[in-house]
Amino acid sequence: MRIVVTRRVPEAAMVVLREAGEVWVSGEDRPLRPDELREAVRGADAVVCMLHDRVDGAVADAAGPQLKVVANVAVGHDNIDVPALAERGVTVTNTPGVLTDATADLAFGLLLAVTRRIGEGERLLRARRPWSFHLGFMLGSGLQGKTLGIVGLGQIGQAMARRARAFGMRIVYSGRSRAKPEVESALHAEHLSFLELLRTADVVSLHCPLTAETRHLIDAEALGAMKHSAFLINTTRGPVVDEAALADALLRREIAGAGLDVFEKEPEVEPRLLELDNVVVTPHLGSATVETRTEMALLAARNVAAVLSAEGAVNEVRP
Ligand code: DGY
Numbered sequence: 001m002r003i004v005v006t007r008r009v010p011e012a013a014m015v016v017l018r019e020a021g022e023v024w025v026s027g028e029d030r031p032l033r034p035d036e037l038r039e040a041v042r043g044a045d046a047v048v049c050m051l052h053d054r055v056d057g058a059v060a061d062a063a064g065p066q067l068k069v070v071a072n073v074a075v076g077h078d079n080i081d082v083p084a085l086a087e088r089g090v091t092v093t094n095t096p097g098v099l100t101d102a103t104a105d106l107a108f109g110l111l112l113a114v115t116r117r118i119g120e121g122e123r124l125l126r127a128r129r130p131w132s133f134h135l136g137f138m139l140g141s142g143l144q145g146k147t148l149g150i151v152g153l154g155q156i157g158q159a160m161a162r163r164a165r166a167f168g169m170r171i172v173y174s175g176r177s178r179a180k181p182e183v184e185s186a187l188h189a190e191h192l193s194f195l196e197l198l199r200t201a202d203v204v205s206l207h208c209p210l211t212a213e214t215r216h217l218i219d220a221e222a223l224g225a226m227k228h229s230a231f232l233i234n235t236t237r238g239p240v241v242d243e244a245a246l247a248d249a250l251l252r253r254e255i256a257g258a259g260l261d262v263f264e265k266e267p268e269v270e271p272r273l274l275e276l277d278n279v280v281v282t283p284h285l286g287s288a289t290v291e292t293r294t295e296m297a298l299l300a301a302r303n304v305a306a307v308l309s310a311e312g313a314v315n316e317v318r319p
Contacts, residue, residue: 001308004044004063006032006053009073013048013297020305021045038062045069046304051076052266057084069307071300074287075099076237077317078210086319093303093313097155098295099287104159106286107205107235110259111148111164113280114231115203116140120277141202141229141256144168149201151217152208152236153179153189160205161187172197175208198225203233210237218242223249231257235286238263247272250279261286 001021008025009017017023024040026032031052032040041047041063049055051074060067069091072080077094085092113119117140124131124138131137148164150157150173158179161171171189173179174197179189192200194217204226208214218232218241226232232255234241243264249255250273257278263269266284273279287296303313 001045002043003046003048003304003308004041005048006037006040007050009048009297009301010294012294013301016298016301016305017048020301020308041067046071046308048073048300048304049079050074051079054079055085056081057088060085060088060090069093069304069313071303072317073296073300076209078237080317082317083319091307091313092317093300093307093315094317095296095299096315098299099292100155100159102289102292103156103235103286104163106261106282106288107156107160107207107233107259108163110233110235110261110280110282111143111203111205111231114233114257114259114278115143117277119280123277141231143203145170146202147172147200149173149192149197149204150189151175151194151197151204151206153183153187154207154209156235157205157207158183158187160207161189169203172200176213194222195225198222199227201230202227203231205233206236206240208236208240210239214240216240216242216245218246220245220248223254226255228254229256231255231259233259235261238266243270243273246270247276250276 003017003021003023005023005025037053038059041059044063045066046069048071055070067090070085071093073095075094075096080092082092117138121138146169148169148171150161152175153173164171171187172192173189174192174194178191223245247270259280261282262284303315307313
């Protein structure tokens, strides 16, 4: 069995993959270009890929009819054309569960950083600018009694809600479907329509997957519906937010600030966002802990091994 890995993975996952077949790993310290990806997968039975690899019917065809599984080392799978792969009999897998806490931690970190102006304060000191303590100096917004609006109350959204509850926040949420009553009552979460959530929340945090329906969910109109004092946090996928509209809204002070871990055209970032003091940015670090990245790679490797040994995938993504 030939297993192609598009970017280096932790050794623990390599051990599992080597037991399942002959492994080829890209030696590049960058994403493979589309032509390189098509070349690399030739003859593969399994492909372990990253969220920056676009895996569609053309990639599956380049691999050949023996391709059995594409294992994405991510929970999001918007980079994979799942129906096109299903048509070709290829199983697609992802890595849910193992990155829930790490991602919610980072989302809450961004929330704290932007509401308490942590990045701004750090930049002030590093620039060695003069400052002194006074009662009006660099005031942020407190969280206690404020409302967190969670868009998408899946596993990560729920983990975010638990963190926010510990900070005394009220939780409202919107999503494609209503959460189970026991989830709502455990989190004291109130279901609102998307528009009501935008109008009510002091912080809007995005935890929905990127789909055709959620692309540019946060556009100029949605931003216009938010409170002028509200903050936006995005740790899901960049294209859920219209980045140009967000920069416009921030420049016009239509909202108070944003904490962003993901961007529309990664690794690029809308340059105007980088000029703004009320924007905190991190380079797609949601799941970036040693423990979580190891678990993600291991889960992907186990999915490959399970499909190749005909046991069936652990985390199959259905079209
Ligand atoms: C995912 O798994 O989808 C995350 O974006 C990776 O951090």
